[in-house]
Amino acid sequence: MPAALDSPQEAKSPPLADAILGELLQRIYDGRLAQGDPINEAVIAEEFGVSRGPVREAVRRLQGIQLITREPYLKARVVTLTQEGARELFEMRMALEGVACRLAAQRMTEDEINDLLRELEQDRQRTLAGKNTKSTTKAFDFHERIVRGSRNSRIVDALCGDMYHLLRMYRRRSSAVPERKSQAYAEHWQIVRALRARDGELAESLMRAHVLRADEHLFTSLPLITSDTAAQRRA
Amino acid sequence: MPAALDSPQEAKSPPLADAILGELLQRIYDGRLAQGDPINEAVIAEEFGVSRGPVREAVRRLQGIQLITREPYLKARVVTLTQEGARELFEMRMALEGVACRLAAQRMTEDEINDLLRELEQDRQRTLAGKNTKSTTKAFDFHERIVRGSRNSRIVDALCGDMYHLLRMYRRRSSAVPERKSQAYAEHWQIVRALRARDGELAESLMRAHVLRADEHLFTSLPLITSDTAAQRRA
DNA sequence: CAAACCCAAAGTGTTGACACTTGGCAGGCG
C-alpha cells in the first residue's frame, strides 16, 4: 500500500506535480528508489492515485536536476553514481562555494558573521555533548549560511537546490568519519575568521580546501564507471 | 561528412516538445518574445498546431533554464533582465569558467592546446581581413573549447547549455565594442600560454579577469530592478 | 545453424476535454 502524499498540509492549493516530486526525492533519499532503478510513469501514477501528467512533469524535473537519466522514447532510470560523476560534482561545488565564500566576505553584514560564529560555537558544544546525528545537518547549514551570504541567488539556487539533492545522494553511500568532525570545526572556524577579516581571497581558498577535504573520502568507494561503459550497462 | 548541422531539422523521430523548445528559444533570441511578455500555453499550442502538452513541457524547461518566470497558477512571463540578474549571472560564470580553465590547464592534451592556438591565430587573421560579424561566434567557441577541456561534463552543460541562453539574451541588448576585440585576442593568447605552461592557477585568474572585462560593459545599460520592485511591476 | 524478419507487448509521446484557481468587475451594503 502506497503512503498518502500529504507530507505537510498544503492549505488549499496542491500542485500535484510538486507533491510527487517531493515524494520521489524522498524515495531516492531513503533508498526505496535505488541507483539504476527504472522509472515507469504509469506505475508511479497508479501508485499515487493520479494521472500520468503530474508524474511526467515530476520526472522531467528530476531529469533537470540530473537525478534521473532519460532519452526520448526510452525508460527513465535513477542515475547511477560513478566516481567520474562524483569528481565532476565536487569540482563544480568547489568552484561555486569558493566564489560564494569570496563574495560572502565582501557582502555579509557584521551581524550575520557574528551570528554564524556564535552558532558554530553552539554546535560544537552540542556535538561534544551527545547529539552526533545532527552534526551533518548542522554542517550543511553552515555552508548554506555562507552561500546565502554571497547575495547571489543564482549560485544559492544551484548549490542549495539542484546540487544539494545529488550531494545528498552521494553522501548516503559513505559512512561518517567521526574524527573528521573536529577537523571540520577547525576549518569552519578559520573560514569565519577570514570572513571577519573581509579577506575574500583567503576565504575562497580556505573554503575550497575545506570542501576538497570533506569530499575526499567519498570518491574511493564508488564504482569506476565512465559514460561509455555506462552504455553497455543498459544491455 | 562535413559538420553542417541546421538546427530546425528533425531527422526521423520528432519529439515535439524539443522542437517547440527550440522555436521558443529562437523567438526569445530574435526578440519576437520580448522581456516580460506573457506566455500563454493555449495560444502557443494553437500557433504551432499542437496540443498544450508539449508546449507545457517546453515552457517548464525554459523555466528550468530561468528564461521564464512562473508561479503555480499564474501566467508565465519571459524573464525581465535586470542589473542584479546580470551581476549574478556573471559572478557564476566567472566561478565556473575560472575553475574550468584551471582544470583545462591540467587536462587538455598538447595537441588540443596547439590546435586552439592555431585556430586563435587564424581567427585573428580573418578578423583583420573583413568578417567582423563572425568574431563573436568565434570568441564563444574559444571559451567553449577551454570549458570542454576541463573534462567536466557537468560544468560544460551548465555553461554551454543553460547559461549560454541567458548570456545570449543579455548580449542582445549590448552593442559590440570594436576595440574590445583586439584586447580580447591578447587576453585569449595569454590564457593559451598559461594552459601551455600547465599553470592552472594563472590560467584561472587570467580567465576570471578576461570574463570580468568582457562582461563589464553589459551591466551599465540595464534597468536597476531588484526582486521586490519587480513585484510591483506585475500590478 | 545463424542471421534477418516480423510481430506483439511495454512504455512513452500526444491529444482534447474537464476541474480548479486566480484576478478583475459589477453590484449591493455600510
Added chain:
DNA sequence: CGCCTGCCAAGTGTCAACACTTTGGGTTTG
C-alpha cells in the same frame, strides 16, 4: 463615496484515451 462580496472570464492543472516508438522473442529463410 468607499469597501466588501459574489460572479465571470482567462488560464493553468489534471485526467483518461489514443498514437507512435522501441524492444525482445519467435519464426522464417539462406
